[in-house]
Amino acid sequence: MEWQAKHRPMRPEILNKLFATVTSLPGIGDKLGRLVAKLTGEHVVDLLWHLPYGVIDRRYSPKVAEAGPGSVATITLTVTEHQAPRTPRQPYRVWCEDETGSLSLVFFHARVAWVQGLLPIGEQRVVSGRIEMYNGQPQITHPDHIVTLAEREKLARVEPVYGLTGGLTAKPLAKAIEAALERAPALPEWLDPAWQKRQGWTDWLTALKAVHHPQTEADLDKSSPARQRLAFDELLASQLAITLVRNHTRTAAGRSVKGDGRLRVKVMAALPFKLTASQDAAVREIIADMAAPQRMARLLQGDVGSGKTVVALMSMLNAVEAGAQAALMAPTELLARQHHATMAPLAASAGVQLALLTGRDTAKRKRELLAGLENGSIDLVVGTHALVQDDVAFRDLALTVIDEQHRFGVEQRLALAAKGVAVDLLAMTATPIPRTLMLAAYGDLDTSKLTEKPAGRKPIDTRTIALDRLGEVVAGIGRRLAAGARVYWVCPLIEESEITDLAAAEERHGQLSRQFPGKVALIHGQMKSAERDAAMAAFVEGRAQILVATTVIEVGVDVPAATVMVIEHAERFGLAQLHQLRGRVGRGNEASTCLLLFGAPLGETARARLAIMRETEDGFRIAEEDLKLRGAGELLGTRQSGLPEMRLADLAVHAELLQAARDDARLIVERDPTLASPRGEALRTLLYLFARDAAVRTLRSG
Template sequence: MRPQSLIPLFAQTTSLPGIGPRLGKLFEKLAGPLLVDLLWRLPFAVIDRRHAPEIAQAQAGEIATLTVTVDEHHVPRSPRQPYRVTCSDHTGRITLTFFNGREDYLKKLLPVGEQRIVSGKVELYQGEVQMTHPDHVVPLEQRDQVLRVEPVYGLTTGLTQKAVQKAIASALERAPELPEWQDPAFLARNRWAGWRSSLIQAHAPGEETDLAPDHPARARLAFDELLASQLAVALVRHHNRTIAGHVTQGDGRLRAKALEALPFALTGSQRTALGEIASDMAKPERMVRLLQGDVGSGKTLVAFLAMLIGVEAGAQAALMAPTELLARQHHATIAPLAEAAGVRLALLTGRDGQKQKRKTLQGLADGSIPLVIGTHALVQEDVEFADLGLAVVDEQHRFGVHQRMALSSKGHAVDLLVMTATPIPRTLMLAAYGDLDVSKLTEKPAGRQPIDTRALPLERIGEVADGVGRQIASGARVYWVCPLIEESEEIDLANVEERFELLKVRFPGKVGLLHGRLKSAEREATMSAFAEGRLSLLVATTVVEVGVDVPAATVMVIEHAERFGLAQLHQLRGRVGRGSVRSTCLLLYAQPLGETARARLAIMRETEDGFRIAEEDLRLRGAGELLGTRQSGLPDMRLADLAAHAELLQAARDDARLVIDRDPDLESPRGAALRALLYLFRRDDAVRTLRAG
């Protein structure tokens, strides 16, 4: 149950004065449906309205707050002309200009002969002083409310600054005083105020410097968010660790057979990772480990060998992939090795026929199938295991926490190995997973060639198409990825379909189309045709970003590369260079290039090291944009900036560990306040863990 003290913060924004259902929808789009969402929207700029000159002293281009007398209204003859209101003081005249102004409204707002306070940007037009659409027009008695430093908030179409400022001011009035959850010595050392005071201060910046991430009010709120995040992770981990696991030790016989069937030796980092996993599985506590490996570093093989440890110990192991395409690829990679080891392997997806599915389910339930690879079909209710010992989750950021937990719950204290090909910077690792045990694969398998990466302006697209033609003629396979346009699937689709139509005319019978709106059967058929060489050129959206493995593909063309993040460019480039033939990646960009985009393309040309690329991405873009938090399963930070608050993140992690060591059930007075903190940042899952004990 959420504490009573938090109830006002979890009211709908429509409970604020002046916000009805229509505005409520806009506020929900801007921040979220609740008051607490609105309060987390901190201002990103300030406007200083304290400058109050007389008209003659007002300079063009500056923001000024003027006291004027309304002289005359000039009503336009045509609606296309602006509505003008002439005003003056004892030093001169100014014209207030309104486009599409309503006469009745403006005459009421600016009655002739009365004084008004107007504030906005001063302009010179044909030698006359004017102000277009003043930001504020108020009676004299409200002068002090305008003469201030005003916070500026991000907006969404249909909302004005005034509406957002008013809503946030009302929400702040309702924010309650809450018991202090921070360590008093830590607060004193940082000279931070209490939670409510910091929140009010963060929404009332007095100057530009008050917007900095290290400003005491902002740093305090960021630390609250980071502590909630770290405490939630620590609680769930503590809970997992207290569940007695089972000791899983294999004798190595199956692994030896599988390794013998491999045409190459494991890399050093594969051997290290496997050793770390084996040692975790042999402990009585449950394993929760992340296997982080760059594109093409051989994670699937490490996961398969870990699964064999489970089978050697008499248990079962399951690998869950986010798409059917990926599940089938893993199955194709693993099947010959499983056969060499003499272990039965099954594939379970949503598209299996009833007869096949029944057979697989029966084999998993009676234990005659020790290894299974599948999609989220594995977590459906009718799937039962005789004794699931290890669950492997691939591209784990594509799954919700619940799906990961659902697979783990198919057995008792199942060891969990999560894999990702998205290299995550250390700061983000800490934010998302606390101090989760991590194994890193840093080497590429032997025989892999470096990828020749070049950046070219879009004007040279004709030359690129000619080059692609030569590659196709020599038997190569090519990816052509079309641009990503934020929030607009329609435009994405139009882009990719238009490019497909043009290239199809140029290379008849050789071009396939791949995007997220196609039915999975169509996608599978196109991918198979490309993998088998019946198609030579695949025009696609970013659906090819993860887990598509066609070793014969040697060219990757990325249109409008400047619109992609570094991590995504790196993932896309990783689709080529998977065989022993030299590969090329062409980054086509639109001119002129912004500074960040230029830096991004330069890093892509310099290095193929995914871990370095991830660190640079964090530095260039900040964590909010990195990987797209919604897609990545990383916590969506509203107040903390992981690049700027890295030290606070470390402190939050240390504090969370200390709390769990001293008061794992959060029963002390500070523990009770920390429970409120968890609810405040919607970490209800962690509180449920406490209750589940």
């Protein structure tokens, strides 16, 4: 780390203007700057990645009499009259004409002096906007452009249309993007010349200008040459960063961690079941990786309920057998407690000390715990991100296990690894990830997959039911409760807001409580941990038979006695999320049911999503379908840290380019591991351009 601080490479000077804040652009003050930063990001370069999604063609220049309603027209007019409104609710009108007829320009809440200055009576102006009809007369409400004849050429013939955010209008954003494009420099070419020629691609800057100045709808297509070139640049930056980090991990000093199996044998004997074939294979792969002299970096992918915790425990015991310690970090306290509850009796059967560290421990308990980790009397620890706090020190940490790893940033992963020497990493995810996304996001990790469900699990009967049959569903639930069943009732996502989601959950909790008094508990993200634990305990112990919840139960809640899952407004959830929620039932030996309640009418995507849920329980197939339906950006709820967010590439469209970028990155690192050649220098610029500088810092020469 000291070496890195001393030799931290500097961003190439040629990029400095692009990494200035957006407020350095003309016309972008603090207020506008905040809105632009919210929409695109805080640097000038972020505006370059904000691509248009539509075009407005202003080349249609009819006479007034020919202007068709609904069309965008650019017309030369003479101003004839200003008509002030009689009441505040009426608009201000400006009448204009050409030799074929007259047309009014309409302004609501107009600043009169401004309109009069813009449109003096008797003068000619070129006006562009959408034609509407009102009382049989053509009009343009709030024209997009009003210019003098001399400025006519300034009117873009074809105008790009950009996504906006509340409070930000099209004009200042388009102006800011143009200013950002003017700052974009010509950069040294980083593409392999033969590959670039074969693809018929221009240089980076020409492609960038082309995507921001589309001339037709076809130019917006993700498979247009300019868009493909930029997508490849982004994918190459991402794959090169991953390959450099992986190469660094492989060549960095590791340690061989070899257990003798004595503790694992005891745990195997205590398990009430035999490991599945894929659990067995995963354990063998992990143990072999830990024994090798390089650092392990492996991802364990296991569908909901496939038994990842046991595989993690076996790996952690291998570290303890070798005289070291291991830690498992989970993204929520609920999950950490769950893992701890699963592992505790098994660790006890092998005589291994296992502790739980969360943000809620009392000062005394935390002191004892920290002392135990430091002196080595605690072998294994499960915790939340409390594990990466400065005061946590280990006697000898050899393995870190990160659960639901896409919820943690790379920094948190590294912070935990830094608490030991040459620490091995096992990342786990219950979100099945399609192969393309695997390559894009986790190319630096080897992977193990758990493909079977543990023995005795029965298929889940999944049905879709229209919400207007809610009464029948509640009656059916009543019959199941009488037979002793336990039911999850998941409330809909209203919008990206915990508060409105919460209101829906509280309302449903009230209705069900009136129907089934004393049998309904409520759990949501706004609750204090103690309240949440109490509600959960009531459900686990069967004192409450229905658990009404927001999506906080999506990952890791394990109640084998629960056999019914009701998901309200299932059409509002992504496939991966529906799959995760359904995986909360079917965890015992009883047959289970999942009811997907939908609001009609269903859109095409929602209908396809619900059909897939009925057809299959295979998380990997569901993930592939989800990628097709939604694109990678949303797939894992992936506005989350730890996953590279693609701004220009779309993995569903550019999968072949991803493979090509991966192959190219491997070749580059084999031939020029420190990026010292002329092409290597250009590639460093590429890494900085796409903010993958962390990879540059892993190079062994600045």
